[in-house]
Amino acid sequence: MSIEITSSFQGSSSAGTLFLVPTPIGNLGDMSPRAVETLQNVDLIAAEDTRNTQKLLNHFEIKTKQISFHEYNTKERLPQLLDKLRQGLSLAQVSDAGMPSISDPGSELVQACIAASIRVVPLPGPNAALTALIASGLCPQPFLFYGFLSRKNTERKNELAELAAQQVSLIFYEAPHRLVKTLQSLVTAFGGERKVVLCRELTKRYEEFIRGTLPEALEWAQSSQVKGEFVLIVEGNPQKEEDKPQIVLPLEDQVRLLIESEDLKTNDAIKRVAKDNHVKKQVVYNEYHHLN
Template sequence: MGRLYLCATPLGNLADITLRALQVLKQVDLVVAEDTRHTRKLLDHYGITVKTTSYHQHNEREKASSLLAELDKGREIALVSDAGTPGVSDPGYILVQQALEAGHEVTVLPGPSAVIAALVISGFKPYPFYFFGFLSRKKGERQQQLKDQEDNPWTGVYYEAPHRLQETLQDFCDIWGAERRVAVARELTKHFEEVFRGSFASALEHFSAIPPKGEITLVVEGKTGTTEVPLSADGELVREAVNALIRAGADLHQACRAVGKALDLSKSQVYRLYHR
């Protein structure tokens, strides 16, 4: 049987590679890379001449069969991403699943991870936390994803592309509230590393004035405060107010938020009263 190594690589600073990762990259038969040109810079820096092949989101399903064939021959393969730990938010898990099902050995080489690096530098409570990855590029789907997560009390970690950051921060403001706190980690471990900490509103203002570049990780504060419904709350009044706004054209989310603001209740409290 063959062996598949899941090899973490630096986020940006090449000195962050581990000694074990260098040892494995030198000894394997093949390095499977998200972008071979990007990975070749790392390998050349350390004088590693191993053969490479591409494995990315556009070819991962068809490429997996040929990689499994190499493992069947008893070969050793190292899977790497452009940066960080492979299989977290880039191709990898399909190959891992199929390799395990075929009886091959799968080994992880721990190392850099943008998720953990951003989480611990954010200043927010690091546990419990959830990792979402990239929100949808489509506005409607992205907003629904945020609505689904709005009341989560855990610290959340998201990835975002620089050209979509302002639009995403605006959605956070509109759906989660402008005062919820966020840490925007940009270019971690690189020369122009930046971590902006503040409210969604202040982050939007900052990055609207200075358009961001580079890799971005958002660490967002979980929902705080009570979600219990006050005993004095009038459920019938709340339902009538929400239904009136819906008839006027608002969706349920907008109606609950507006009624909550008028009655000094949270959106989640209004939602619970509405569905009683």
């Protein structure tokens, strides 16, 4: 039997401890006393963006030194941070907002510490995905957190094709400038009946929840000045795979969405829709060009 058990607060070790410290996703009042105390007491803070974290440290009068640790310097920083931990220094890891390692860098450091038998202590705290989920009004459990979809059209299409049959609530993150394209892709992959909640600027002054179907949310996004970071909560598929209708949107709408979301030429989009729906290309062509 090779199971490994590590206690966060019992036993002694000459190595330091890695603390995973959540930071507010918008409202500084959500910073816990334990998080402040931990950042004050560690020897060093590994921050995704030291300039952003410095504002937080200044607000809480925390004097601890920082070192940058992000996706572009992970390979260089990992051995440096491990050396400091082995020397007995304590280290806190933070991202720009919310939980470290959730759609942010950091998991590599945790894995390296575990492999080196260095203690890892997580602190609970702010998380955008769960904050959005509990206020969405959609089924809170079970759920699947996906984070950011791929920016590449083909990869994003494949991701959503795999997720379309999921019967659990789905959680996505998205930036404002990509919201329309992502909603277009969701409508194409999931159809027009799914409910969605767009959660914007959580815990901040302009916090909003936009509720409706995917097409309604897409229409809102196309006609609005979209600002702020978004969490998208999408209703799970209420139907079993074998009960799903073959055509979830009118053929014309399917062609238009493919053109907009994947930058396809009209004829290529018509061919794709015909293939996906098992109908002749001429049927799709006639409907798209209103020739019936």
